[in-house]
Amino acid sequence: MAVQLNYIAGEQKASRSGDTKEVVNPVNQQTVGEIQLSNEQDLNEAVEAAWNAKKAWKKLAGAERGSYLYKAADLLEQNVDNIAETMTKEMGKTLPEAKGETMRGAAILRYYAGEGMRKTGDVIPSTDSGAFMYTTRAPLGVVGVITPWNFPVAIPVWKIAPALIYGNTVVFKPATETAVTAGKIMDCFYEAGLPEGVLNMVTGPGSVIGQGLVEHPKVAGITFTGSDTTGKGIGQAAFARGAKYQLEMGGKNPVIIAADADLDKAVEGTVSGAFRSTGQKCTATSRVLIHSSVKEAFMQKLFTRMKDINIGDGLQEGVWMGPCASEAQMNSVLAYIEKGKEEGAKLVYGGNRWTSGEYKDGYFVEPTVFDEVKSHMAIAQEEIFGPVIGVLTFENIEEAFELANDTNFGLSASIYTQNISSMLQFIEDVDAGLVRINAETAGVELQAPFGGMKDSSSHSREQGEAAKEFFTSIKTVFVKG
Ligand SMILES: NC(=O)C1=CN([C@@H]2O[C@H](COP(=O)(O)OP(=O)(O)OC[C@H]3O[C@@H](n4cnc5c(N)ncnc54)[C@H](OP(=O)(O)O)[C@@H]3O)[C@@H](O)[C@H]2O)C=CC1
Numbered sequence: 152m153a154v155q156l157n158y159i160a161g162e163q164k165a166s167r168s169g170d171t172k173e174v175v176n177p178v179n180q181q182t183v184g185e186i187q188l189s190n191e192q193d194l195n196e197a198v199e200a201a202w203n204a205k206k207a208w209k210k211l212a213g214a215e216r217g218s219y220l221y222k223a224a225d226l227l228e229q230n231v232d233n234i235a236e237t238m239t240k241e242m243g244k245t246l247p248e249a250k251g252e253t254m255r256g257a258a259i260l261r262y263y264a265g266e267g268m269r270k271t272g273d274v275i276p277s278t279d280s281g282a283f284m285y286t287t288r289a290p291l292g293v294v295g296v297i298t299p300w301n302f303p304v305a306i307p308v309w310k311i312a313p314a315l316i317y318g319n320t321v322v323f324k325p326a327t328e329t330a331v332t333a334g335k336i337m338d339c340f341y342e343a344g345l346p347e348g349v350l351n352m353v354t355g356p357g358s359v360i361g362q363g364l365v366e367h368p369k370v371a372g373i374t375f376t377g378s379d380t381t382g383k384g385i386g387q388a389a390f391a392r393g394a395k396y397q398l399e400m401g402g403k404n405p406v407i408i409a410a411d412a413d414l415d416k417a418v419e420g421t422v423s424g425a426f427r428s429t430g431q432k433c434t435a436t437s438r439v440l441i442h443s444s445v446k447e448a449f450m451q452k453l454f455t456r457m458k459d460i461n462i463g464d465g466l467q468e469g470v471w472m473g474p475c476a477s478e479a480q481m482n483s484v485l486a487y488i489e490k491g492k493e494e495g496a497k498l499v500y501g502g503n504r505w506t507s508g509e510y511k512d513g514y515f516v517e518p519t520v521f522d523e524v525k526s527h528m529a530i531a532q533e534e535i536f537g538p539v540i541g542v543l544t545f546e547n548i549e550e551a552f553e554l555a556n557d558t559n560f561g562l563s564a565s566i567y568t569q570n571i572s573s574m575l576q577f578i579e580d581v582d583a584g585l586v587r588i589n590a591e592t593a594g595v596e597l598q599a600p601f602g603g604m605k606d607s608s609s610h611s612r613e614q615g616e617a618a619k620e621f622f623t624s625i626k627t628v629f630v631k632g
């Protein structure tokens with residue numbers, strides 16, 4: 152099996168380290184590929200390539216930059232089967248989800264390709280009647296893109312596409328777990344004919360390549376999605392040297408089931424929000440806040456629906472939930488389940504590693520429900536990133552809103568209710584960047600701003616037009632004859 156090479160200055164390159172790592176399928180530990188554990192020299196070479204390419208790239212018309220993104224979108228779409236299958240093998244997401252994500256990547260590329268033709272500033276009346284004042288935007292320069300393994304196509308693309316269209320050049324450091332899929336995205340960009348050095352990829356340890364990017368004096372901006380701890384470290388290091396940074400981190404997303412909720416829809420939204428992608432989404436539902444009067448009926452319906460969850464290899468037709476992405480991730484989820492029991496929450500569904508038949512060595516965890524969860528418990532406060540939900544009961548809607556906000560995170564929050572006053576109060580009171588009414592907590596549209604409040608992000612937003620705020624600086628221009 153060929154080693155996944157780096158992409159530097161328009162070429163695929165072997166790392167100077169010579170070290171490699173096997174990437175394995177979390178279903179059966181079969182080898183999916185081999186990636187390079189690159190070193191600082193490789194990183195420096197990639198940053199130099201991006202640095203040398205930035206002037207010419209910035210000078211191209213936006214429409215011309217966009218034409219490369221349109222081509223990359225077409226190539227991503229043409230290769231959807233191959234890319235999606237690799238993604239499923241690398242991190243376990245089901246094939247339909249992986250295909251959907253790849254197609255979403257193509258749609259994101261097309262959206263940002265169009266940005267090359269849209270306005271870049273405003274005319275602002277000056278107090279001097281003889282002057283012309285307006286704003287325009289300048290790219291940052293070289294941008295470092297550091298991404299996680301849970302959306303191996305969508306997240307890299309929603310960072311790389313706006314970075315490029317607004318005139319930046321990029322060094323991309325993908326998650327080690329999904330670096331083979333990342334290579335397939337890079338193939339699409341390279342086949343699209345991007346000029347040399349505009350987009351580079353270096354694989355390798357986060358502590359070396361990721362950290363090296365963050366600290367590199369020629370990297371003007373860092374965009375990151377991943378864990379809270381890593382994100383905060385990146386923010387501090389970037390701030391210390393004056394680089395711009397954007398962090399998308401965790402969530403502890405609540406769904407509120409009000410007394411008047413349509414319970415069938417609420418169950419469907421809870422199951423989909425909590426267990427799709429094996430709960431490995433920052434927008435996944437992890438706390439279910441339920442009015443005591445409908446709790447019993449909701450729980451019955453929830454358990455009935457959960458019995459239909461078909462676990463297995465995401466490549467197989469009909470499988471609805473795959474494994475955790477890695478052994479470390481599975482162990483982390485199982486440790487949280489133990490913690491929940493120790494804390495006194497009541498395990499009412501699942502709670503074990505799932506080892507059925509041919510899947511005995513897979514990194515699977517049963518869909519799991521804890522009841523009688525208290526808000527101070529670690530399982531109600533920390534991101535588990537697996538198929539685990541905690542149920543908390545409330546007596547009135549104000550109490551539900553307080554519980555929803557009783558966490559350091561503030562990414563997504565949802566409510567199921569038919570009462571318009573409850574909806575409006577929820578929209579106003581909940582501390583979350585994504586507020587969802589009668590819809591699951593997960594679900595992100597590429598043309599809308601995405602990001603969270605409190606510790607979920609660095610108070611910035613990605614996607615849609617919001618991406619422009621990170622990837623450019625505003626220039627206010629005053630012209631007088
Ligand atoms: N918000 C989200 O969408 C995500 C949240 N998570 C949370 O994080 C937990 C752990 O997952 P994990 O993959 O370890 O997440 P990390 O935050 O450690 O990894 C995310 C990315 O950052 C890189 N990285 C790691 N250390 C550094 C560093 N010091 N400087 C710069 N970049 C670095 C990683 O590289 P490498 O892969 O080589 O380590 C990867 O590319 C999960 O259980 C989950 O709770 C995880 C993924 C996504």
Ligand SMILES: O=C(O)CCC(=O)C(=O)O
Nearest residue numbers: 431432433434593594595
């Ligand atoms: O829900 C989504 O589509 C995106 C979620 C996300 O950004 C994440 O989990 O990192």
